[in-house]
Amino acid sequence: MQDYFEAFINGFLGTAQWTWKSVLFEVPWYTNYFWGLILISLLVWGLEIIFPWRKDQSIFRKDFWLDGFYMFFNFFIFAIVISGVYKMLELLLGTIGVTANSVAIIDFSNWPIWSQLLIFFIILDFVQWFTHVLLHKFPFLWRFHQVHHSVKEMGFAAHLRYHWMENIFYKPLKTFGVMILGGFEPEQAYIVHFAAIAIGHLNHANIKLTYGPLKYLLNNPVMHLYHHSYILPKGKFGVNFGISLSLWDYLFGTNYIPESSGKIELGYPGDQAFPKSFWGQLVYGFKKTKP
Numbered sequence: 001m002q003d004y005f006e007a008f009i010n011g012f013l014g015t016a017q018w019t020w021k022s023v024l025f026e027v028p029w030y031t032n033y034f035w036g037l038i039l040i041s042l043l044v045w046g047l048e049i050i051f052p053w054r055k056d057q058s059i060f061r062k063d064f065w066l067d068g069f070y071m072f073f074n075f076f077i078f079a080i081v082i083s084g085v086y087k088m089l090e091l092l093l094g095t096i097g098v099t100a101n102s103v104a105i106i107d108f109s110n111w112p113i114w115s116q117l118l119i120f121f122i123i124l125d126f127v128q129w130f131t132h133v134l135l136h137k138f139p140f141l142w143r144f145h146q147v148h149h150s151v152k153e154m155g156f157a158a159h160l161r162y163h164w165m166e167n168i169f170y171k172p173l174k175t176f177g178v179m180i181l182g183g184f185e186p187e188q189a190y191i192v193h194f195a196a197i198a199i200g201h202l203n204h205a206n207i208k209l210t211y212g213p214l215k216y217l218l219n220n221p222v223m224h225l226y227h228h229s230y231i232l233p234k235g236k237f238g239v240n241f242g243i244s245l246s247l248w249d250y251l252f253g254t255n256y257i258p259e260s261s262g263k264i265e266l267g268y269p270g271d272q273a274f275p276k277s278f279w280g281q282l283v284y285g286f287k288k289t290k291p
Contacts, residue, residue, distance in 0.1 A: 053208040067157035116186035136238035144285040230265040
């Protein structure tokens with residue numbers, strides 16, 4: 001038991017110290033996700049201001065500050081809190097013999113770095129796409145995901161507005177995906193992580209981008225806006241589940257873009273009863289709600 005307690009403390013303190021060092025610019029720039037997130041956010045917000053898709057939408061749109069807080073809460077504060085738990089789980093899995101080598105089906109450590117990054121990116125994106133589908137399909141998971149879909153005006157900061165329980169769902173599956181590929185991240189994995197932040201911000205931004213023929217490969221703001229549509233096609237529990245790649249939606253038939261005006265109602269039926277405060281949303285999902 002003492003080993004698990006020490007793992008928890010070490011994980012918690014290690015993540016907290018790294019985050020604080022990031023704030024003070026005491027970590028390598030390419031691992032500084034604190035200031036990297038701020039820089040990417042300012043750049044995408046600037047594009048929203050200069051090239052607004054929905055011109056009647058305010059620069060400081062509805063819930064702008066709430067979503068801004070969510071960015072730092074989910075990316076840093078919650079990560080610090082939960083990091084100790086993940087260290088305990090790693091120790092437990094190692095104790096019962098579940099290691100990266102025991103489940104790996106591909107060892108790509110000797111591949112060229114560009115191919116490592118590409119495979120890493122594709123695997124993680126598919127795992128997130130699959131998890132995203134589950135969040136919509138099953139009522140228990142959907143109650144937590146409603147936090148993200150309570151956005152009524154879309155902007156870059158909505159990217160990281162989600163219930164903290166989603167980290168609990170995503171993290172183990174993403175970790176398992178990495179374990180299957182040899183159990184490690186490529187040395188330059190920061191490129192993938194920063195690219196995912198930028199793509200996610202753009203997909204939620206008030207900018208009209210479709211990328212031409214690349215729309216069948218890359219997710220984009222027009223496609224993702226319809227993921228947040230209040231009205232879904234009849235018989236669908238969701239559409240356009242892509243995170244960074246739209247490829248999976250086109251492959252599995254979950255793509256849907258009827259038009260591109262950008263003037264659609266966002267949310268979901270019943271969202272008028274959704275808590276407006278962060279603290280109300282923090283505990284939302286644990287109590288079953290009426291459909």
